[in-house]
Amino acid sequence: MSEASPALSGKEGVPPSGKVGTPSPHGRHGLEPFFATVESAPDARVAISVRTGRGFLNLRLNPHSRKAREAAERILGQPMPLAANTFTVGKHRVYWLGPDEWLIAAGEERASDLGSGLTDALAGFHAAVNDLSGGNVELLVGGAHARTALAKGCSLDLHPREFAPGQCAQTSLGRAAVLLAADGEPSTYTIIVRRSFSDYLCRWLENAARPHGAGFSVL
Amino acid sequence: MLLIECPWCGPRAETEFSYGGEAGIARPADPDALSDAEWADYLFYRSNPKGAHRELWNHDHGCRRWFGVERDTATYRIERSYVLSHTGSDAATGSDAATNAGTGYSSGNGD
Known part of the structure; x- marks a missing residue:
């Protein structure tokens, strides 16, 4: 859970609080090492982002x-x-x-x-x-070839005809269980994944998106 | 690979599901009254038919709900999937099952 222990909160200068969902210090999502080292292609047609502070x-x-x-x-x-x-x-x-x-x-x-x-x-x-x-990480996958990249590891038909904006599905992506949602813009997806699977999933996404040019960003 | 129809999520790949054994096995109301043989029968013995078989599946990479499937063990053909009734029997059909949609709640006494 995201609730910081009093000891950790003290060290990070965040006053301990009894409320549920106390923001983790600096809104960490655990993917910092991945996003710090991964290289974006110059003309990315799949954009992979992690949203912080969710x-x-x-x-x-x-x-x-x-x-x-x-x-x-x-x-x-x-x-x-x-x-x-x-x-x-x-x-x-x-x-x-x-x-x-x-x-x-x-x-x-x-x-x-x-x-x-x-x-x-x-x-x-x-x-x-x-x-x-503290248990989930939210990723955004967009860009012209996002659907093609996701389809490599997802058994659902992601065509907007079948998976229209406003629809979501809990399913497998690669070997990870995810919540996949079709956002308003075409070929833009929100993925909510367990934090412990997020590093694996980002590496899987990088591999799936590489042939199309993959761009990475922290939102 | 089987294509299994989850009553809520629709047809999904078999890899999203886990198998829960034969459906419709009711726990004896008074286990103390049973002989060892009867208890063993409840715990361990299954019908293992060749042909139509009602079984439990859990959509564990999806909505994580248990439901029933009628499958032919010889051909693997799935005849239907159904929502389990909140009483625990697997014979749920008709309007009650549909309204309650296997939530474990009965309609009408929601508050």
Whole structure:
């Protein structure tokens, strides 16, 4: 979890806090060594970026409980997706993970406030809010050949006809389990992957994207 | 490779799933009342048919839900996938199963 231990927080000059989702010092994502050494091609047609400072919450509640859903949506300020494998975009992104499970992606500090807000709002309901900020990494893959590169390790049909903007899927990319989402712009994808798989996945992506020219950046 | 239809995510590659054995095996209500032979039968013995077989699968690289699949063990042909009912039996069909969509919640008493 992202909650820094008091000892570490003290060393880094961040005051310890009891709140869930305390931002990790400097918004580290663990991919610094990879992005510091990887070389971008001059005319990249696949752009691979890591987004720093992102927070993630896992939300579980009974989808048939209108009151619980409305309580959560009031805090979120946007509807929760009820259709399988879709996401909603508002101030945050809310991804469908299962019939009673969602992933909320927000700014790291906002996620911490959201987490407390949701926990309070859902106190009387059969629901659970867990902060996964330190456990996930968000990557963006875009560029003209992004879809071709991803298709090398993904069994889903990523053509916009089948995988339109607003759709997401938990699936395998290479050998890693990921949450893959089709963003608004064509051939632009958000990938949320477990932190411990992120180095592997970036190296896999580099290999898959190399023939098309791969560009790397930290957002 | 099998193409397995997850009731929520649709058709996905077999590598996204894990197998959970024969479906529809109900845990005895009162295990203490059973003889060792009956308990062993519940724990270890499976029907192992040649032909239609109802089995459990978990979509563990996807939505991580358990569901049922009816598959022919001789031809590997998958006849259907279905949502398990919240009572634990695998006989869920019809509107109740569809509304509850295997969430383990019954509709109507949500609050």
